[in-house]
Amino acid sequence: MMAEKNWDEVVRRVVPVAVPVSVDDENLDYSIAVEYDGPPISFEVPKIQPLDPHSLSSYHRVSDSRGPSKTTASRVKKSISSVSNGRSNQASEVVHRDGERNSPSLVASTSGEKEEDYDYGVRKEEEEEDREHSSPQRADGKKSAAVTSTSTEDGREDDYDRKGKRPIEVKFCSGKYEREGNYEDEEEVEEEETPYSAPSSSIVSEAESRPKKERKKGACSRCKRTNVWKEREACLVCDNRYCSSCLLKIMGSMPEGRKCVSCIGLPIDESKRATLGKASRMLSRVVSPLEVKQIMKAEKECSANQLRPEQLIVNGKKLTHDQLDELLGCPNPPSKLKPGRYWYDKDSGLWGKEGGKPDIFVTENLKVGGVLQRNASNGKTEVFFNGREITKTELRILRIANIHCPPKTAFWVYSNGTYEEEGQKKLKGNIWEKNTTRWICSMFSLPIPPGHLAGLNDDLSTYSNKSASLQKRLQKLLLLGLEGSGTSTIFKQAKFLHGTNFSRKELDDMKLIIQRNLYIYMGTLLKARERFEDNALEQKKNQQEQSEDSEPVSEEETGVKTDRQCVYSFDQRMTNFSNWLLQIMAMGDFEAFFPAATHEYAPTVADVWNDPALRETYKRRNELHSLPDVAKYFIDRAIEIASNEYEPSEKDILHAEGFDQYNGLASLEFSLDDRNPMMDSYSEHCEPPTLLNYQLIRLHSKGLNEGTKWLEMFEDVSAIVFCVALSDYAQMWFDGSGTLQNKMLASKELFQSLVKHPSFRNTPFILILNKYDIFEEKLRDVPLTTCEWFSDFNPVRPHSNHQTLTSNAYYYIAVKFKALYHSISERKLFVCQTKAYERSTIDEALKYVKEVLKWDEIKNTNLNNLGDDTFFTTEINSFPYMHNPV
Numbered sequence: 001m002m003a004e005k006n007w008d009e010v011v012r013r014v015v016p017v018a019v020p021v022s023v024d025d026e027n028l029d030y031s032i033a034v035e036y037d038g039p040p041i042s043f044e045v046p047k048i049q050p051l052d053p054h055s056l057s058s059y060h061r062v063s064d065s066r067g068p069s070k071t072t073a074s075r076v077k078k079s080i081s082s083v084s085n086g087r088s089n090q091a092s093e094v095v096h097r098d099g100e101r102n103s104p105s106l107v108a109s110t111s112g113e114k115e116e117d118y119d120y121g122v123r124k125e126e127e128e129e130d131r132e133h134s135s136p137q138r139a140d141g142k143k144s145a146a147v148t149s150t151s152t153e154d155g156r157e158d159d160y161d162r163k164g165k166r167p168i169e170v171k172f173c174s175g176k177y178e179r180e181g182n183y184e185d186e187e188e189v190e191e192e193e194t195p196y197s198a199p200s201s202s203i204v205s206e207a208e209s210r211p212k213k214e215r216k217k218g219a220c221s222r223c224k225r226t227n228v229w230k231e232r233e234a235c236l237v238c239d240n241r242y243c244s245s246c247l248l249k250i251m252g253s254m255p256e257g258r259k260c261v262s263c264i265g266l267p268i269d270e271s272k273r274a275t276l277g278k279a280s281r282m283l284s285r286v287v288s289p290l291e292v293k294q295i296m297k298a299e300k301e302c303s304a305n306q307l308r309p310e311q312l313i314v315n316g317k318k319l320t321h322d323q324l325d326e327l328l329g330c331p332n333p334p335s336k337l338k339p340g341r342y343w344y345d346k347d348s349g350l351w352g353k354e355g356g357k358p359d360i361f362v363t364e365n366l367k368v369g370g371v372l373q374r375n376a377s378n379g380k381t382e383v384f385f386n387g388r389e390i391t392k393t394e395l396r397i398l399r400i401a402n403i404h405c406p407p408k409t410a411f412w413v414y415s416n417g418t419y420e421e422e423g424q425k426k427l428k429g430n431i432w433e434k435n436t437t438r439w440i441c442s443m444f445s446l447p448i449p450p451g452h453l454a455g456l457n458d459d460l461s462t463y464s465n466k467s468a469s470l471q472k473r474l475q476k477l478l479l480l481g482l483e484g485s486g487t488s489t490i491f492k493q494a495k496f497l498h499g500t501n502f503s504r505k506e507l508d509d510m511k512l513i514i515q516r517n518l519y520i521y522m523g524t525l526l527k528a529r530e531r532f533e534d535n536a537l538e539q540k541k542n543q544q545e546q547s548e549d550s551e552p553v554s555e556e557e558t559g560v561k562t563d564r565q566c567v568y569s570f571d572q573r574m575t576n577f578s579n580w581l582l583q584i585m586a587m588g589d590f591e592a593f594f595p596a597a598t599h600e601y602a603p604t605v606a607d608v609w610n611d612p613a614l615r616e617t618y619k620r621r622n623e624l625h626s627l628p629d630v631a632k633y634f635i636d637r638a639i640e641i642a643s644n645e646y647e648p649s650e651k652d653i654l655h656a657e658g659f660d661q662y663n664g665l666a667s668l669e670f671s672l673d674d675r676n677p678m679m680d681s682y683s684e685h686c687e688p689p690t691l692l693n694y695q696l697i698r699l700h701s702k703g704l705n706e707g708t709k710w711l712e713m714f715e716d717v718s719a720i721v722f723c724v725a726l727s728d729y730a731q732m733w734f735d736g737s738g739t740l741q742n743k744m745l746a747s748k749e750l751f752q753s754l755v756k757h758p759s760f761r762n763t764p765f766i767l768i769l770n771k772y773d774i775f776e777e778k779l780r781d782v783p784l785t786t787c788e789w790f791s792d793f794n795p796v797r798p799h800s801n802h803q804t805l806t807s808n809a810y811y812y813i814a815v816k817f818k819a820l821y822h823s824i825s826e827r828k829l830f831v832c833q834t835k836a837y838e839r840s841t842i843d844e845a846l847k848y849v850k851e852v853l854k855w856d857e858i859k860n861t862n863l864n865n866l867g868d869d870t871f872f873t874t875e876i877n878s879f880p881y882m883h884n885p886v
């Protein structure tokens with residue numbers, strides 16, 4: 001009786017005067033925390049601070065400034081947090097199923113109602129769990145006296161203020177009730193925030209700000225069964241994960257997508273925004289394809305899952321509902337908006353993340369956000385666009401566009417790309433008028449005014465197709481490697497696979513390059529012949545001097561025929577040609593002579609190549625570090641190639657070196673089918689396969705010599721594809737400073753420096769081990785241990801055949817790189833092998849890259865606690881296309 005009286009008293013103090021209070025047990029609308037004094041239990045019971053009802057302030061104090069609010073009152077009324085004997089007597093949500101497996105319906109029942117689907121004991125246990133799910137703050141079981149609203153029969157509204165938008169918590173602390181969370185009328189208390197302050201707590205969703213739960217891998221949050229091999233579906237709000245048997249019980253008909261019933265109406269965990277509307281395999285197993293579609297549609301479109309205006313801060317000011325509508329409804333809205341801080345230049349329409357470069361041209365003159373700040377994009381260039389100090393990348397583009405912009409220059413830039421210098425009132429031109437500027441912009445992910453997108457293709461058809469879609473999001477792949485590793489061959493194969501045909505101009509350029517290369521290879525051989533000849537004669541002379549009294553040395557031993565002759569010696573005609581060509585090359589006069597004299601000297605080139613002295617020289621090609629393997633392929637056909645009628649074949653194009661554009665930068669856009677062979681059955685029932693768009697950017701290693709200058713501009717790439725020639729283990733090479741070193745070691749150093757580069761800290765790396773064919777051949781003659789990095793290569797079993805040895809050596813090298821990568825980044829390196837002349841291997845490598853990116857995306861968005869049986873396996877080794885990825 002006494003207890004009843006106390007409860008009545010407490011409740012009366014808490015709720016507004018007008019609200020009727022009943023302490024009738026049957027209709028109890030309130031639950032009161034009482035201390036647990038039951039038998040020992042295995043889990044920790046939440047601790048409750050003793051509450052002195054007489055110390056309670058009245059409810060009205062909360063709303064002193066705003067007046068009593070019915071919404072808040074009802075929220076208090078519905079606030080339930082009961083811990084009693086480990087059992088709940090509170091109103092709770094229970095999901096009834098309509099009997100139909102695929103047609104679950106949600107019915108909320110209050111306590112006392114019996115569940116028909118499963119027995120009482122189980123239901124009680126599930127209720128416990130449901131409660132745990134219903135309030136993420138309580139998940140750790142350590143909630144203090146804070147009374148947090150949870151749902152009841154109309155729980156969805158309970159967690160929201162009257163406009164139904166934002167969650168509000170009522171907390172009881174230090175003797176008075178306070179509202180916590182966001183207020184609908186926040187404009188009144190709007191903060192004028194300066195850029196770069198820590199993200200306002202209000203733009204970070206409630207779900208985000210929660211501490212991440214410690215959960216056992218593969219455990220279902222409801223039935224607690226653990227199976228690390230099984231997929232789990234996560235709630236978009238509380239991130240609890242469920243097995244397929246519990247999914248429908250806990251999520252019901254999913255009117256807002258994948259959310260626990262108790263999370264319906266709550267905003268999603270922002271880290272899951274990218275996964276909205278993307279079905280999973282598990283869902284497609286437990287509901288029909290039609291329902292998958294409906295659930296995904298609801299997930300994407302329902303209001304609770306949309307961005308809330310206050311989550312966007314533009315130029316330091318939170319958006320209002322109307323401003324968000326204006327922004328999203330404008331002809332060119334920012335795509336894939338996430339909560340965060342942005343800057344917007346309303347004169348030009350440029351839009352970007354606070355502290356960063358521009359991302360897009362949105363429509364100009366929108367009335368959104370505050371005033372654009374000078375330091376909006378954190379530029380340190382002393383060059384300004386409409387008052388904003390531009391970034392280094394933008395400044396580089398201005399320089400490429402030949403726009404004079406010394407420090408302290410301020411431009412007015414308009415939405416069509418025209419610009420004028422501040423105060424001069426005279427348009428100076430259009431920044432984006434040149435194709436090259438637009439192309440470079442697209443490569444560095446800088447926006448181009450919408451009016452300039454069309455026509456971009458015209459001049460740039462060389463290495464860029466579908467350019468009109470440049471502003472849509474692409475997965476950018478940066479292809480890098482030490483010179484000669486095969487990046488341009490891989491790029492050309494990608495172009496053959498996914499690009500347009502080579503244009504007439506490209507073919508003509510290619511022809512000149514191949515003819516020019518022919519003379520360069522010849523020059524390299526001739527120079528080497530001279531050196532070999534000198535050495536041989538010198539050696540002969542020394543030996544003669546040393547053995548004046550001894551036996552004469554045989555001709556075979558020294559290679560020297562007479563005092564002035566050896567196997568490397570030319571006749572006079574060949575010597576004359578050699579002197580002439582080497583003279584031209586030494587003077588750097590090659591361009592003047594070429595291509596006019598090419599045809600004239602073609603027959604001589606053939607004669608020189610067939611000369612025994614040059615053949616002897618060629619036998620020692622391993623010592624000729626500047627002679628590429630491909631030289632023989634072209635020199636063998638010297639006469640044909642030097643002729644006017646010569647047309648490069650596809651094979652010639654692939655083999656040709658030096659076809660680089662735009663200072664070694666080349667870009668190619670292409671699409672890949674998103675379908676995975678293992679997904680076929682799922683895809684049949686659901687949406688048709690989508691195409692994923694990629695941009696392959698090849699940067700010549702010369703660009704890397706200039707240090708990090710270029711690399712910073714590629715910090716937003718989705719992946720680095722690093723190429724290493726396997727055959728380099730036995731290749732010596734002069735580095736930039738003129739030091740001779742093993743080329744594999746040089747590759748290793750370059751790889752290391754890229755992995756350590758700050759711009760790529762979070763970028764996945766894929767290693768392509770190329771030239772597998774040459775590697776196999778080379779291993780016959782030169783052991784892998786030749787390279788000091790591989791000195792411990794010591795296969796235990798003797799190799800039955802050369803193929804096994806090659807394969808072991810390949811895996812050994814892959815593991816060396818993986819260990820190196822892991823030691824720097826603590827991440828996993830994905831490796832695949834290619835023979836760049838075989839197109840199918842490049843096709844497979846690109847598909848492999850696609851899989852790695854998908855896996856990385858899923859890993860990052862933490863969509864599901866995927867087990868190893870999923871097709872996005874964490875071990876991409878089982879990638880169906882590839883035979884040999886590691």
Ligand SMILES: Nc1nc2c(ncn2[C@@H]2O[C@H](COP(=O)(O)OP(=O)(O)OP(=O)(O)O)[C@@H](O)[C@H]2O)c(=O)[nH]1
Binds near residue numbers: 487837
């Ligand atoms: N046999 C064989 N040759 C290859 C392979 N990949 C590339 N090559 C040849 O190796 C040479 C160097 O390849 P490139 O693709 O030009 O290498 P790169 O990375 O562009 O190097 P640079 O152009 O020097 O910067 C070329 O002659 C290619 O034809 C391969 O897998 N097998």
Ligand SMILES: [Mg+2]
Binds near residue numbers: 488489658
């Ligand atoms: Mg090349």
